[in-house]
Amino acid sequence: MGDISAERRRILQSPPPELVAAAAANPGGSVAVIDPDLISDPNGYVPGEAVQGVWRVGEDGKLTGEFVENPNYGTPKDDFAKLAESKHWLDWLGKQPAAAVRDSIAEILDEQVPGAVLEWIKVLDAPRYLTGGRPKPDDESHIVVTRAGISLLFALSVVSPGQGREILQGTFSWVAVSLDQPGQRKDQVWLDLRVDLDWAETELRNRIYLVGRSPAPGTSA
Known part of the structure; x- marks a missing residue:
């Protein structure tokens, strides 16, 4: 078995019921050991760094005694x-x-819960983009970008005063308009929890034309 810690020796000598059950459910596979100090819910998103290693499981659904460290x-x-x-x-x-995306998300979290600290964030998939513009007056083969938007899928960890650590998943979207007029530029961001990237991309197509639009008479912005 090689050199393993005293704690792991104790685990092998008397495996906890949940480990036995997990091994039985994964014959020929492995069972991950997750550090509970690094995550809030082992059944939710688990960053790779939070996995201490894995116990190998035999074809009979029992622990082999081999523990593979996660480097x-x-x-x-x-x-x-x-x-x-x-x-x-x-x-x-x-x-x-x-850095711009991280700072914006951290600001949103702090606005929602004053004192909230963004510990880490991971972009989980290739972002979706939208870019709009108009032809250059003197060169119609090139465009002047007037608006742009991005949506990305994330998982993040935030620690809030009195609430502890929470791992959130969702999408972050950012739209900027009047990019051809720096003095008139307007930006808006959205943090949408528990939605997927396809949903965010669909919303982005609407949002990119809503930012900077004046409200109709009798409505509020």
Whole structure:
């Protein structure tokens, strides 16, 4: 079995019922050991870093005694790879799009619950984008970008005063209009929980034309 901790030796000698049941349900597979100090719900989203390792399970549905350490185990970190890998034009988000997105989400969370701290955020899929513009007067083969939007799927951890840690999943969307008129630019962001990226993309098609629009007479903005 190799060198394992005293705690794991005790687990092997007297496996807890939940571990026995998980092993029986995964013959020939493995059972992950999750650090409860890093997540709020083991049945929800679990970042890879929160997995301490896995117990190997035999074809008979019983623990083999082998424990495989997770080399990436530790405090979860931000992951904006799906955004960084994009070839889409993101200059409208500034020189550091990931930092701009993170700061905006952190601000939203703090507005919802004053003192809330964003611990980490992970972009889970390739973002969806929309870009609108008009032809250049002197070169109709190029356009002047007038509006842009992005929606991304995320999982994040937030710690709020008196509420502890909570892991949230959903989509974040950002729309900016009048990009061709810096002094008139307007931005709006949305944090939608428990929705998928297809839903967010559909909403983005509507939202990108709503930002900056003047309300009709007799209505409130």
